[in-house]
Amino acid sequence: xxxxxxxxxxxVKPLLKSRWPQWIIQAIALAGFIFxxxxxxxxxxxxxxxxxxxxxxxxxxxxxxxxxxxxxxRGWCSVCxxxxxxxWLQRGAVIAPNIKGGFTLGRRWPNKLRNIxxxxxxFALVALFSAVALTQPSVTAIVLAAFLFLAVGASLIFERxxxxxxxxxxxxxxxxxxxxxPIEVRAKDPSLCATxxxxxxxxxxxxxxxxxxxxxxxxxxxxxxxxxxxxxxRTCPHDNIxxxxxxxxxxxxQPTGRRLDEAFKAFIMLGSAMAYSLVMLGPWGAAKTAAYSxxxxxxxxxxxxxxxxxxxxxxxxxxxxxxxxxxIRPHPRPLPRKRERGKGEGGTRKAFVSFSYALIPLGxxxxxAFSLSFVLANISYLWPAISDPLGWGWNLFGTAAMEWTPHLxxxxxxxxxxxxxxxxxxxxxxxxQIAGDLKYSTRASLPVIAFCxxxxxxxxxxxxx
Amino acid sequence: xxxxxxxxxxxxxxxxxxxxxAQPTERRFRIEASSYEYAPPxxxxxVGDTVTLELVSTDYVHGLYVDGYGLNxxxxxxxxxRLTFVADKPGAFRFRCSVTCGPLHPFMIGKLSVGPNWxxxxxxxxxxxAAVAGLVxxxx
Amino acid sequence: MLVIxxxxxxxxxxxxxxWANPAIELRARLAEAGGWTPADxxxxxxxxxTLHLTSDDVMHGFAxxxxxxxxxxxxxxxxxxxxxxxxxxxxxxFYCTRWCGLGHWRMRxxxxxxxxxxxxxxxxxxxxxxxxxxxxxxxxxxxAPSQRPSAERGRALGIDLPEEYLSMDYYRxxxxxxxxxxxxxxxxxxxxxxxxxxxxxxxNTTSEALAEGQRxxxxxxxxxxxxxxxxDGVAANALANNQHDAAMQFGxxxxxxxxxxxxxxxLGASPALLQGKIxxxxxxxxxxxxxxxxxxxxxxxxxxxxxxxxxxxxEAQ
Numbered sequence: 001x002x003x004x005x006x007x008x009x010x011x012v013k014p015l016l017k018s019r020w021p022q023w024i025i026q027a028i029a030l031a032g033f034i035f036x037x038x039x040x041x042x043x044x045x046x047x048x049x050x051x052x053x054x055x056x057x058x059x060x061x062x063x064x065x066x067x068x069x070x071x072x073x074r075g076w077c078s079v080c081x082x083x084x085x086x087x088w089l090q091r092g093a094v095i096a097p098n099i100k101g102g103f104t105l106g107r108r109w110p111n112k113l114r115n116i117x118x119x120x121x122x123f124a125l126v127a128l129f130s131a132v133a134l135t136q137p138s139v140t141a142i143v144l145a146a147f148l149f150l151a152v153g154a155s156l157i158f159e160r161x162x163x164x165x166x167x168x169x170x171x172x173x174x175x176x177x178x179x180x181x182p183i184e185v186r187a188k189d190p191s192l193c194a195t196x197x198x199x200x201x202x203x204x205x206x207x208x209x210x211x212x213x214x215x216x217x218x219x220x221x222x223x224x225x226x227x228x229x230x231x232x233x234r235t236c237p238h239d240n241i242x243x244x245x246x247x248x249x250x251x252x253x254q255p256t257g258r259r260l261d262e263a264f265k266a267f268i269m270l271g272s273a274m275a276y277s278l279v280m281l282g283p284w285g286a287a288k289t290a291a292y293s294x295x296x297x298x299x300x301x302x303x304x305x306x307x308x309x310x311x312x313x314x315x316x317x318x319x320x321x322x323x324x325x326x327x328i329r330p331h332p333r334p335l336p337r338k339r340e341r342g343k344g345e346g347g348t349r350k351a352f353v354s355f356s357y358a359l360i361p362l363g364x365x366x367x368x369a370f371s372l373s374f375v376l377a378n379i380s381y382l383w384p385a386i387s388d389p390l391g392w393g394w395n396l397f398g399t400a401a402m403e404w405t406p407h408l409x410x411x412x413x414x415x416x417x418x419x420x421x422x423x424x425x426x427x428x429x430x431x432x433q434i435a436g437d438l439k440y441s442t443r444a445s446l447p448v449i450a451f452c453x454x455x456x457x458x459x460x461x462x463x464x465x
Numbered sequence: 466x467x468x469x470x471x472x473x474x475x476x477x478x479x480x481x482x483x484x485x486x487a488q489p490t491e492r493r494f495r496i497e498a499s500s501y502e503y504a505p506p507x508x509x510x511x512v513g514d515t516v517t518l519e520l521v522s523t524d525y526v527h528g529l530y531v532d533g534y535g536l537n538x539x540x541x542x543x544x545x546x547r548l549t550f551v552a553d554k555p556g557a558f559r560f561r562c563s564v565t566c567g568p569l570h571p572f573m574i575g576k577l578s579v580g581p582n583w584x585x586x587x588x589x590x591x592x593x594x595a596a597v598a599g600l601v602x603x604x605x
Numbered sequence: 606m607l608v609i610x611x612x613x614x615x616x617x618x619x620x621x622x623x624w625a626n627p628a629i630e631l632r633a634r635l636a637e638a639g640g641w642t643p644a645d646x647x648x649x650x651x652x653x654x655t656l657h658l659t660s661d662d663v664m665h666g667f668a669x670x671x672x673x674x675x676x677x678x679x680x681x682x683x684x685x686x687x688x689x690x691x692x693x694x695x696x697x698x699f700y701c702t703r704w705c706g707l708g709h710w711r712m713r714x715x716x717x718x719x720x721x722x723x724x725x726x727x728x729x730x731x732x733x734x735x736x737x738x739x740x741x742x743x744x745x746x747x748x749a750p751s752q753r754p755s756a757e758r759g760r761a762l763g764i765d766l767p768e769e770y771l772s773m774d775y776y777r778x779x780x781x782x783x784x785x786x787x788x789x790x791x792x793x794x795x796x797x798x799x800x801x802x803x804x805x806x807x808x809n810t811t812s813e814a815l816a817e818g819q820r821x822x823x824x825x826x827x828x829x830x831x832x833x834x835x836x837d838g839v840a841a842n843a844l845a846n847n848q849h850d851a852a853m854q855f856g857x858x859x860x861x862x863x864x865x866x867x868x869x870x871x872l873g874a875s876p877a878l879l880q881g882k883i884x885x886x887x888x889x890x891x892x893x894x895x896x897x898x899x900x901x902x903x904x905x906x907x908x909x910x911x912x913x914x915x916x917x918x919x920e921a922q
Contacts (some may be wrong), residue, residue, distance in 0.1 A: 031611075038616045045661045047568055049682025135568035280572045285502025288569050377532075377561065378571050384683075392623070393657060393684025400683070404563065409532035413557070415590040421595050428599020442600060453596040457589055465557065465585045497839075524706050525665035525840040540706040541664075542839045543827030565681040566663050 005242040006183070007233070012243070016230045019095050019208075022079065030081035033144065035389070039425035044391025048404070050137040051389030054381045055387030057134045057143070058147025062375040063368055070079075073181025082147050084166050086155030087212070097208050106159045109166060109214070112337040115261045119172030120268055124310065126169050127272050128303045131280070131291035165228060173460050176265050176362045178223040179251035179357075185217065185226050185233075188242045193285050201232040201241070206236030217241060222251040224262070252357055252430050255437035263356035264315070267277075270455065271310030273366040277462040281373055315352075317451065318359075322352045324447035329440035351438055355448045358431035362452050365423025366459050369416040373463060377406040413464045422461075424456040477590045482555075482583045489513030496520055496575070497507045498527035498540065500567045501538055503560070503575035510552050512580040518551045528563030537563055555580040621709055627654040629687065631740070633665040633679050633701065636708025641699070643714070648691055655688045665712070666702030670777025670898040674911040676702040698897035700895040704828050710893035723844070729901070733881030736778055741888065743838045746782045750799050755917040759804025762797055764788075766805070776809035777905075780875040781915075801835035804918035810909035814902075815918070818910025821903060829862040834914035841897035844891050859891030865914040872915065 007013045015021050030373075032055065040052035047053040047465055068076040084411045087093050092102020126133065126143065131380035133139045147168070154163035164171050187193050197198045201217040208231045211217055215225050217232035218240070233241045279302075290298035380402065387400035394400065435445035492514050497504045498521070510516050520540040521527050528540045533554055535594040562573035632642045638661075648654040658667055660681040668676035669689065676879075677687055691697065701712035726833075733740055737750050768777055770784060781802045788798040823832070829844060832839040845861035865871060886894025895904060912918075 007479055034740065035615070038619070038871070042616055042620060044682045046682030047564060048571060131569065135571075279572060283502060283506030285499065285573070286570055288501050292569055375569065377559075388620070388683060391659065391682040391684070393659075393686065406530070406561070407533055409559075412532075413584055417591070418586065421588060421591045424592050425595035425599050427534050427604075428596045429602045431597075432602075434601050445600070449596050449599060453592055456592050456595075460585060460588045460592065463583060464588060521839060522704075526703050526705075538904050541828075543825075543829075543832065544704075544823055545832060 002428040003184075003186075003242070003244040003246050006245055007241075007243045011245055012082050013122070013233070013260075016125060016243070017234050019097075019234075021094055022230075023070060023211075026081050026084055030084050030086060030446060033081045033148075036180060037141045039081050040139075040144070040387055041412055043137055044121060045137060046391060047135040047137055048217060048378070048381050049384065049388070051385050052137040052140045052144075053135065054385040058378050059311035059382055061371065062185070062379065064174075065371040066375065069174055069177050069181075069369065070364065071181065072183060072228070073169075073178030073223050074226060074228045075183075076398045076455040077171060077174060078229045080164075081163050082168070083155065085148065085213075087161070089152065091209065097206060099204070099206060104155060104159070105157050107157055108343075109158055111161050113166060114263055115259070116166070116172050118166055119128040119169055119259050120261065120265055122167065123169040123172055123265075123272075123443050125267060126308065127275075128306065130276075131288065131302040132294055135292075138444050141370060148442070151318055160210070160214050161227070165213055165225065172265055173269050174190045175224045176269065176360060178226075179363055180249045180361055181223060182246055182248050183228075184223050184244050184246055185228055185230065186222075186242055186244055187451070188240050189217045190218060192238055192240050196238065198225065200237060204231075207238075208232075210235070214437070222257060224251070235303070237299075239383075248424065251429065252360065253433065255354070255434075258353050258357055261352050263353045264311075266356050266359040266363055267315045267318070268310050270363040270366060271314045272306075273363065274455070274459060274462070275306055275309060275369050277366075277370050277373075281370070282462065308429045315356075318356065318448075319348075319352055321447040321451040323348055325355065325440060325444045326351055327401045328380070328446065329435075349439075354438055355431060358427045358434055358448060358452060361426035361430060362423045362455060365419045365426070366455070368423075369419040369459060369463055372412050372415055372419070376408050376412045379407055380405050417460065420456050420459050426450040427456075466601050467598070471473055472599060474591060474594050474598075475504075477587050477594065481548045482581070482595045484512070485581070487511040489538060491515045491517070493517045494519065494553065496529065497523055498529065498562065498573075500525060500527075501562075501569045501573040503529070503573070506580065509575040509578040510553045510580075511535040512552060514552045514579075515549060516552050520548075526564050527573075529560050529567050529575075530563040531558055531560045534577075539564055552565045552577075554577045556584060557582045621833060622661055626657075626658045630657045630659070630684075631667075633658065633660040633712070633857075635706055636661055637706070638662065638827070640708070640712045641701075641714040645714060646699075646716045647688070647797070648716055648718045649692050650691055650718055653688045653690045653715070655686065657684045658685055659684045663704055663705050664703045666701070668700060668702045670698040670700060671900045672697075672800040679704065687710060689716075691716075691718040691720075692723055693726070694718045695726065696735060702824070707843055709828075709835075710825075713897075726870040731807070731884060732877045733779060736877055738878050738881060740874065740878055740885060742747055744780065744878065745869045746873040747869070749868035749872050750796065753915060753917050754799035754803040755919075755921040756807040757917070759797075759800035762804075764793070764797075764801055765803070771808065773809055776806065777876045777880075778795055781806065781832075781872045781879070783875075785872075803918070806912050806916055807918045810906075814906040814909050815904065815913065818908075819908035819913075820911050821899065821907050825898075826907070830865060831862075834865035834911070836862045838862060857891060860887050862892070865911050872914065876905070876908050876912075880904050884906055 007016065007353040010416070036052045036056050039050055041053065043050045064076055088101050088102040092098050097235050099155065133143050138232045142343070150167055151163040152169060164293050193199070198219065199216070200210070204209045211232055212229060213225055217226070220226055234242070287302070381404060383399040383402040387397045388394045431443055431445040431448045431452065435442060489511065494508045494516070496508070496518060517528070518537040518538060520527070521569065522540040522542050524542065526539065526541040530536065533556065536548060536550060538546040538548050555592050556579060558577045558579070560575045560577055562570055566573065629646065634640060634642065643817055646654070658677065658679045660679045662681060664681065665679040666676050667679050667687070668674065677683060677685060695717060697716040699714050699716060701709055705712065770787070784802045784805060787793065787799045788801055794803065827838055829840045831841065841862050844859040847859050853920045863870070882892065884893050884894060884896035886901065899907065
C-alpha cells in the first residue's frame, strides 16, 4: 500500500508547524460560530433568512459533508472553533504553548465512558429534535451555545479535548467516516518511537501540546480518533510524523479493533440518512409536521418510529443478514463443544460487529447524496444571508435582494446516483474483504451485500425516484 | 468477469432509452398546496404532453417551482394560478415551494414525472452491477 | 477577555442600534400567533410615520383601509420600509393583504391620528340601517327560476319601464323578487320578468365598478366564498366544521360561507342587504366586517359584482 507524505511538499510542513495559520482559521470560525449564536437569538425567526440557520445547516454542513469529511476525514476537527475557548482556559494560553498549564482540574475521563456510546446517544437526541433545531434560529442558537458550554466545562474539568473525543455528536460520525479518508497522520517509523522515552507527542513540550485527542501518535493505526490537529507534528523532535496521502478506505482493511459502539454508530448514521430522506425530502406533509411538533402525540410517534428504526429494525435486519452469512460459510471443522454462551451464538456477534463496517462507506455516500439534495436546492439562501444576516433589512454586500433559486437542479440526481452506486460498490468490496477477515467464503458475504444493495436501492428511490 | 461488468455498466449508462411513442396529449392537474405538502404530491405525464398546472393554495401564499423546467407559480387562497407548458424534457423533476410558508418551507416537495424515470432504472441496474463488482474487485 | 468582550459587545451594539432607530418596527405574524405587533399605533396629522415591516412566519401584506395607496407585500425574514403621512385626524385601520390562514381577516390594527380637528366628520348612515333592513333575516324565496336570468335577453325584450324602476335608489333598496313581482303584476311572464330584472340590475352598475368588484372579491372574498361564488372556497370546510382555532380563541362560532350562486337565496336579497352584510360582517357566523377596509363605493362595487353569480351579464371581453 503506497503512502505519500504530503509534508514533504514545499510549504506544507512550515504552514502546519506554525501555530498561526491554523489559529487564524479557527479564530474566523469562532467568530462565525459566535455570530451564529447571536443571530439565532436576536435575528429574524424565519430560518431561511437568518445567518444562523443558513450558514450552519446549509453552508457549514455542505462544507463538512461534501468536502471535509470525504476528502480530509477529521480535517474539520483541526479547525473547529468549539473547543477553543475552553482550551485557552485549560492551557492558560491563546497561541504559544504554555508548559505551566492553565485552569483545569485535569481529571482523567472515566474508563466506563471511554467509548462513543455517549456520542451515539447525543446524535440520536439531536436527531429527534432536528426538524425544529434545523429550522428555528433560536433553537440552533441554544444548541450551539450548549455545545460551547459543554466544551468549556469539559476542558475545565477534564484533561485534553474531552468534549471533542467523547461528547461531540458531530465528532462521533466524523471519526467513523474518517476511516475512509485519503489522508492520515502516522508515525513514519514506529520503531523510532519505541526508543524515544519522553514521548513528547503525547506529553507535550515547549513546541506544542501533547495530543489533545488522548491518542498516542506513535502508535496510530486508524484515523478514527485522531483529530488531525498536528500538535504531534510540532512536538516530535525526530520529525517522525507524516501526513500521508493514501488509498481510500485504508482503515477498513484492518481486521482488528472493530467495536460494537462504532458498529451502532454506522447504523445510526445510515438509518438517519434514510429517515431524513423519507421525512424531510419526501412528499408527506404529515410526517414533517409530526417531526416538528415536539411534545405532541404525533411527534412521540415519529420519535418512537425513528428510534426503533435506527436502534432496532435496521440492526435487526442486518443481524439476520449476518446470521445468513454465517450459515453460508463453509465449516472447515466441527464447532468446538465448549462454547461461550454470550449474546446470541458465539461468533455471530463478532461477525455482526465486523460486517457492520461495510456500512461505513454506504453511510457516507448516503449522507453525501442526501446532503446534495437540500444543499444544491437551498444554497442560494447564502447570498442574501451574507448581506442581511439578521433579516433586519440590511444590505451589506448588495446581495440582499437575490431571490431563492435551486442551483444545478438537473445535475443533482446524477450526482446522487454516482454517490450511491459508488458507495454500494465500496460497501460490497468491503463486505467481501471482511468475510475474508472472518475466514468466511466469498459467497458468505452475499447476504450482507444484499442488505447493502437494498439500502442503496431504497435511498435511490427516495432521492431520485 | 471484471470486463463483463464494465461492459454491462457502460451499456446501462449509455444505451439510449426506448421512446414509448405515446401520443402527446393535453393534461390538466389541480394541485392543492398547504403547509407542507402538495396534493397530489406526484403527477405523471408523457413526454411531449401539453400540461396545465393549476395551483390552489389552501392556507397561505405558496409557490411551486419545478426543477429542471424553471417554472414558477405562486398562489394564495382565493387566487388560483395557472400555467401551461410543454413537457419536452424527460425524467423525474422535483417541485418545491418558492414562497416562505413556515419553518419547514424548504422541505415542501412534490414530483413531476415526465415519461418513465430512466435515471432511476439505470441507477438500480448499476447498483446491481456494483454489488456484484464488489465481489470481483481484487483486494488492494 | 477579548472574546468575552466581543461576545457581549456585538449583540449590545446591534440591539442598541435597533432601539435607536426612530422608525417603528411592525411585526406581522399569523393571527393565531398574535397578528400585528404593535397593533395600535399613533401618529400626528402631517407628520410622516415611518414603518419597518417584517413577517415572522409567512407572506403577509400591509395596506391602510379606505386608502388609495397600493398594498405592500411583507415577506418573511426581511424588512420593508414605508412612510405614511395622514392629512386628516381619525382612526385608521391597517390590515393584512395576503391571505394567511383562517385568521387572516382578523389581522388588523389601528393608527390613531391626532391633530387639530376642523369639523367632526359625520359617517354617513349605512343604507340598510336607514331602510330598516334586517341583514340577518332569512331572505329565501320559494320560486326562483331554474336558469340564471340573462340581462341581454332582458334588454332585447325592449320593455318600456317606468323611471322609478330604473333608478339607483330603487335598485339598492329592493330585492330582485320585488321587481319581478311588480313586473308580473303588469303582465309579464315569469321568465321574461326575471330577464328584465337582470337587465335592470346590470344597468345600475358600470363595467368599471364590476371590474373593481371582481378585483376586491378575488382578493378578499374568494378564499371562503370560492372563486366561482358557490361558497366552496378553500377555507369553506374548516369554517363549516367550526374548526378554526382562532374562532375558538376569539369565542366565535363559524359556519359555511354563503353560496352566491344559490338563486333561492340571492333573489330575495336587496343590494342594500348585501352591502350591509359586507360592511357590518356576520355577527357570529365568521363573516368579516369590511366597513373600515372598503370605501363606500368599493363596498357597493363588491355588492354589484355578487350579482354576476346569479345573473348573466354579457360583458365585452
